[in-house]
Amino acid sequence: MRKPPAIWRVTFVFIKQNRKMEPTNKIALVTGGSRGLGKNMALSLAKKGINVILTYNSKQDEALAVVAEIEKTGVKAAALKLDTGDIKSFDSFFIQVAGILKNTFNTSNFDFLINNAGIGVNASFAETKEEDFDLLFNIHFKGVFFLSQKALPLINDGGRIINLSSGLARFCMPGYSAYGAMKGAIEVLTRYMAKELGARNIAVNVVAPGAIETDFGGGVVRDNQHVNDHIAGITALGRVGLPDDIGGVVSFLCTEDARWINAQRIEVSGGVNL
Numbered sequence: 001m002r003k004p005p006a007i008w009r010v011t012f013v014f015i016k017q018n019r020k021m022e023p024t025n026k027i028a029l030v031t032g033g034s035r036g037l038g039k040n041m042a043l044s045l046a047k048k049g050i051n052v053i054l055t056y057n058s059k060q061d062e063a064l065a066v067v068a069e070i071e072k073t074g075v076k077a078a079a080l081k082l083d084t085g086d087i088k089s090f091d092s093f094f095i096q097v098a099g100i101l102k103n104t105f106n107t108s109n110f111d112f113l114i115n116n117a118g119i120g121v122n123a124s125f126a127e128t129k130e131e132d133f134d135l136l137f138n139i140h141f142k143g144v145f146f147l148s149q150k151a152l153p154l155i156n157d158g159g160r161i162i163n164l165s166s167g168l169a170r171f172c173m174p175g176y177s178a179y180g181a182m183k184g185a186i187e188v189l190t191r192y193m194a195k196e197l198g199a200r201n202i203a204v205n206v207v208a209p210g211a212i213e214t215d216f217g218g219g220v221v222r223d224n225q226h227v228n229d230h231i232a233g234i235t236a237l238g239r240v241g242l243p244d245d246i247g248g249v250v251s252f253l254c255t256e257d258a259r260w261i262n263a264q265r266i267e268v269s270g271g272v273n274l
């Protein structure tokens, strides 16, 4: 058979390389998708053809910019305000989610819940204030517990839930006793959720990043050279993490290839404190 002319071959390669991922009919809900790791997860999910509803707490403009970036990949996206520490607001939040599912996605359910939103509070065990403890508890543990519980009627059977932990649940650094303990609790909760939700074929896993350069904790890992160097020095791969190191792992857990991964703690830290 005769080869097609060179111009056709070049055009074909160009189209192939620039082809957008075919949209799936899957939908992910990512909490804290306006910045940092959640933004990276949302974009990575979109690149796999997964539609995204992301939430923000204070930064609506950033959230809308992420929505616009996601839409450029050819999937649908929407942003909603949510304070994951305000458990009483969850019923009205899911009424809004149901409305978006109907109006934007023409469906009544979604597939993947990514419990990512979070804050960092650095205080020694001796000096941790009760209000900071309660804030961390509500955002990092109670909020994740009840947001996931209230999401259940909207999650399709066969869906996935991914919780976010931290390297700090495995090893200790002074200043993170409350935060690290909440993340430890999330890891136990993940296994219980996996056990009970297996009946609906919903897999539940927990991703534990090492220190990543984001705004988290006032941006200390990114902006404080001493902290950055220290963490790089105790990391086998010799650097701190970047948001791009995390999003792809979370989006992989939402693919068919990851269907048999369940109840696992997946640390994504470059091998810190080995």
Ligand SMILES: NC(=O)c1ccc[n+]([C@@H]2O[C@H](COP(=O)([O-])OP(=O)(O)OC[C@H]3O[C@@H](n4cnc5c(N)ncnc54)[C@H](OP(=O)(O)O)[C@@H]3O)[C@@H](O)[C@H]2O)c1
Residues within 6 Å of the ligand: 031, 032, 033, 034, 035, 036, 037, 038, 055, 056, 057, 058, 059, 060, 062, 082, 083, 084, 085, 115, 116, 117, 118, 119, 139, 164, 165, 166, 167, 208, 209, 210, 211, 212, 213, 214, 215, 216, 217, 221
């Ligand atoms: N960065 C790290 O080194 C690191 C390491 C291990 C684990 N983690 C975990 O990874 C997750 C994301 O951290 P990150 O580094 O991406 O943080 P980040 O850059 O500070 O972003 C935090 C995100 O969470 C949202 N958020 C904050 N408080 C919230 C609340 N009360 N209700 C709802 N949303 C809220 C923010 O929304 P707005 O933009 O609207 O404020 C933002 O989207 C957290 O669970 C954190 O514990 C981070």
